Amino acid sequence: MTTLSTHQLNFTYQSDQQPILNNISLTLNPNSFNLLIGVSGSGKSTLLKLLAGLYPKFAGKITAGEVLLNAQPVADIVPYERAQHVAMLFQNPLRQFAMATPYEEVKFALGNLQFDPNEMPDRIQSALAFVGITHLAHHQIRHLSGGEQQKVALATIIAMDADIILLDEPFANIDPMARQSLLTALQKLQQTRGKTIFISDHDLSGYDGLVDCLYQLHANGQLNEASLNLLKAQPTTVQFENRMNQQVSPLSWQNLQVQLSNTLLIQANEFSIPYGQIGIISGPNGAGKTTFFKALTQQIAYTGQITWHQKSLSQLRPKQRAKVIGYGFQTATDQFVTMTVEEEILLSKKQTQSSEFWTSTRIEKSLKQLQLSDLLSHVVYRLSGGQQKKLQILSLLILNLPILLFDEPFAGLDKDSLNQVLTLMRNYVNQTGHSILLISHQRHGLENFIDFELTMTNHKLHLLGEDSIHD
Known part of the structure; x- marks a missing residue:
């Protein structure tokens, strides 16, 4: 089983600034569904990028502690091998696209991971079906809506078949029905294929009954495990009263x-x-x-x-x-x-x-x-x-x-x-x-x-x- 953890981790973007993450100790249990919440700017995206091994290689500095993937420092693992274990969806999906169409994008990602070319068509089709965009397979990504682009990025992550899936605000531009459908599908992925899922989200609706562990990151950079009761009584639908004036x-x-x-x-x-x-x-x-x-x-x-x-x-x-x-x-x-x-x-x-x-x-x-x-x-x-x-x-x-x-x-x-x-x-x-x-x-x-x-x-x-x- 793939394990991912941090131990007394401190991280800052500049050496002369206070740590944005402060003494973070976290262990993601294999085959679990985890949710990360916290105020804007508390460092949720930063934490996910550290877990994915992107930081501090591309930004910032670890001033204390470490991030371990299978008991090894994640920074010491070559990107090709790391990507087989951990995949991450960025908050802005456009930053991840390299190809023109959803089909080509997923194929490109699989090619980088050296998947068997004979297996690719079925894997691509399955990933696109998972997020409900098979009809968009050969459309230009730049012409898709923001929510559809998020689904393309998510399909790419699903196709990579990594053991641990990190998702940064994956439903920000997705309509409520599609959001709930994807949450249910992700839970099925976790339960039937043994995946470990870690999602950062500000919208808590739809998570009650899905999440095993809820983590809260505070403005001071400290992390604690929060009560799952925070996910209860979240309204499923919201209706707006028509107060339109005549002027x-x-x-x-x-x-x-x-x-x-x-x-x-x-x-x-x-x-x-x-x-x-x-x-x-x-x-x-x-x-x-x-x-x-x-x-x-x-x-x-x-x-x-x-x-x-x-x-x-x-x-x-x-x-x-x-x-x-x-x-x-x-x-x-x-x-x-x-x-x-x-x-x-x-x-x-x-x-x-x-x-x-x-x-x-x-x-x-x-x-x-x-x-x-x-x-x-x-x-x-x-x-x-x-x-x-x-x-x-x-x-x-x-x-x-x-x-x-x-x-x-x-x-x-x-x-x-x-x-x-x-x-x-x-x-x-x-x-x-x-x-x-x-x-x-x-x-x-x-x-x-x-x-x-x-x-x-x-x-x-x-x-x-x-x-x-x-x-």
Whole structure:
């Protein structure tokens, strides 16, 4: 049986800083299902990368203790041999892809591990079926939705057949039904094939009855085993009350359609974004939600009309459109154009459309609220996934645009961070009258903040609670 453990492990990214992980002693029992929780920035991704043998080779320094794979220092084991025992899924799946299609990606990974070429087709097919994407086998990965890309990365890990599977926020962009299906499949993998599974996740729903050990990583870098009772009474579904007001913003669309090779991707009839409210767009992975945002921001061709003050948005010059709609990308690092947190905030402050609202005092208060004040000198690409999301959201809010679109803004946020971000968004729309429309598979914790819900079903956009508006 493959064993993986740490003993009194301390780790830091820079020698002159406090350890991000402090005296970590952990043993993953073979053939067990384990869950890792903790606040954003506590070091969960760092711990997984240490267990996978990626750190300190590629970043940071172990200042005390060790990581052992089968009683050997993991750093001493050559990557080829290590990958046969431990496989890791990154928080951002795009960082793992080397090939153009899901089939080629899984085949590439198996080739690196020197699997028998005659066995590869069946192994690839089985892995793609495990995550439910056999129909996407030969599609371009870059054209898939974020959730579908996560499934491709997970299929690659499954195909590698490692004894220990480390998954960093594997369901962040996956719809609730697919999430539950994958959790059940992972438990079956653990029970029938003897795998050891270690998942980092902020969303605790669906884990009750699956998890053998629950570990909690704290802000001080210390780890403890937590009670499994934390996983009980997690709501399985969340419904949003329709609180949409009748006062609308100047942004609307009429008979909007997006097609690709005569295939209908999106159909949205007539709707106007409500004034000063927060809306959510829901729907399964691949339904067309991100495509819809790309149409609203004029990144792809469409038919019908998208208007601003009853004038076609396409007729506005790019600089004019940039003062109307802001778009928060699904991957936060794609948004950043500077190196440090402070530089990113100063750039947004320089470009804000309301310096009267976004004063230095308000920005400093917001940074403190989001627990970013002590990270101003940090490189944005070295932040945790949750910290990057908080910085991305604040940077866009500071621009003070009438319409803000956010694509999966809550991925990687713990419960408290989620509430902090939503409170900031709510105060922003209430005080400015601006509007926010977001795509999110995260629903828990949003109940008191969402004013209306649009759902993408069968490529058509509907307003829940008032079907006549979108049918």
